[in-house]
Amino acid sequence: GAVVSQHPSRVICKSGTSVKIECRSLDFQATTMFWYRQFPKKSLMLMATSNEGSKATYEQGVEKDKFLINHASLTLSTLTVTSAHPEDSSFYICSARGRGNFGEAFFGQGTRLTVV
Amino acid sequence: SQQGEEDPQALSIQEGENATMNCSYKTSINNLQWYRQNSGRGLVHLILIRSNEREKHSGRLRVTLDTSKKSSSLLITASRAADTASYFCATDAGGGGNKLTFGTGTQLKVEL
Numbered sequence: 001g002a003v004v005s006q007h008p009s010r011v012i013c014k015s016g017t018s019v020k021i022e023c024r025s026l027d028f029q030a031t032t033m034f035w036y037r038q039f040p041k042k043s044l045m046l047m048a049t050s051n052e053g054s055k056a057t058y059e060q061g062v063e064k065d066k067f068l069i070n071h072a073s074l075t076l077s078t079l080t081v082t083s084a085h086p087e088d089s090s091f092y093i094c095s096a097r098g099r100g101n102f103g104e105a106f107f108g109q110g111t112r113l114t115v116v
Numbered sequence: 117s118q119q120g121e122e123d124p125q126a127l128s129i130q131e132g133e134n135a136t137m138n139c140s141y142k143t144s145i146n147n148l149q150w151y152r153q154n155s156g157r158g159l160v161h162l163i164l165i166r167s168n169e170r171e172k173h174s175g176r177l178r179v180t181l182d183t184s185k186k187s188s189s190l191l192i193t194a195s196r197a198a199d200t201a202s203y204f205c206a207t208d209a210g211g212g213g214n215k216l217t218f219g220t221g222t223q224l225k226v227e228l
Contacts, residue, residue, distance in 0.1 A: 006158070034215070043204060044159075044218045093158055095216075104149060105206075105216055107158035 002028045004096050006108025013084050013115055021079045021111045023094030029074035030096035034105065035067075038091040050077050084115040122205060122219040130227055135192040137222040139205030140185075146210030148181055150190050153202045153221075162190075162203075195226045 003026040013019045023033055032051050036044040048064075050056040050071035058064045066088075068080040077096075081088055091112050095105040122139045129135055141148070147166045151159040165172045165181045165188065172179045178191040192199055202223050206216040 004158075036218075041202075041223070043220045046215060046217070049215060091156070095159070103147070103164055104161040107151075107160070109158045110156070112156065 002026075002096075002098070002106045004030075004094065004106045004108045006094050006111055008111060009109055010112045011114070013113070015085055015115055017084055018080055018082045019084055019113060021081075021092055021094075021113075023077045023079070023096065023108050025075045025096045025098075025106070028096075028098045028106075030077070030098060031074065032097045033071055033077040034095045034097075035069060035077075035079050036093045036095070038093060038110075040091075044093060047079075081113065084113075086115045089113055089115045122203075122222045124222060125220065126223045126225070128225045128227065129195055131195060131197055133195055133226075135195050135199070135224055135226070137190045137203055137205075137224070139188045139190070139219050141188075141205075141207045141217075141219070142186065143207075143209055145183070145207045147208045148179075148188050149206045149208065149216065150177075150179060150188075151204045151206060151218075153204065155201075159204065192224075195224075197226050197228055200224060200226050 005024045007022045035047045038044050046059050047062045048056045048058045050069045052071050052074050056069035071077040093110040094108045149164045150162045153159045163174045163179050165179050176193045181188045202221045204221045205219040
């Protein structure tokens with residue numbers, strides 16, 4: 001299957017700082033990327049959908065000014081957690097789908113964010 | 117809100133036994149997919165079943181779909197310790213956005 005690389009896998013940051021997480025599709029063009037948040041032993045909560053070259057669509061209850069998403073190219077989307085707070089500590093996962101691909105989604109390895 | 121509810125939430129079996137997980141959903145779907153997640157890792161796609169299909173096989177996996185009951189099941193036969201993971205169903209309602217909505221997941225533990 002297609003490969004999606006997410007970086008970093010783990011990050012620890014101080015409260016008030018910003019953290020950027022990258023999601024890259026390595027061998028296909030990802031027209032749509034999705035960002036999820038997952039709490040321990042819980043399901044994935046969709047945060048936003050990003051389409052290349054356009055603004056992300058955020059799910060209800062997700063602060064777009066806090067979780068900045070940029071999908072500048074067909075192979076890269078970034079999630080920036082701004083003014084990080086300990087309650088932002090979580091596991092963040094991206095997934096990607098290619099053009100015309102209405103089947104499976106390909107997931108990154110996830111990023112464990114800890115805000116201290 | 118979560119589209120899918122899975123049961124059981126946790127399942128512990130012995131190696132060699134079969135494991136069955138169920139998923140129920142609420143709205144019409146284009147297809148339903150099952151994913152596996154090892155602890156602290158991303159998700160791996162296992163199998164996709166379309167709304168006009170009733171059963172699908174892939175290796176030791178068997179998936180059924182009953183659109184009248186809005187439910188699906190995943191059967192793993194002859195389980196192995198390496199099958200220990202969390203399993204999620206995800207529904208694709210089609211239309212714009214290509215969003216997947218994930219179920220609550222089943223944590224499977226296969227003991228030697």
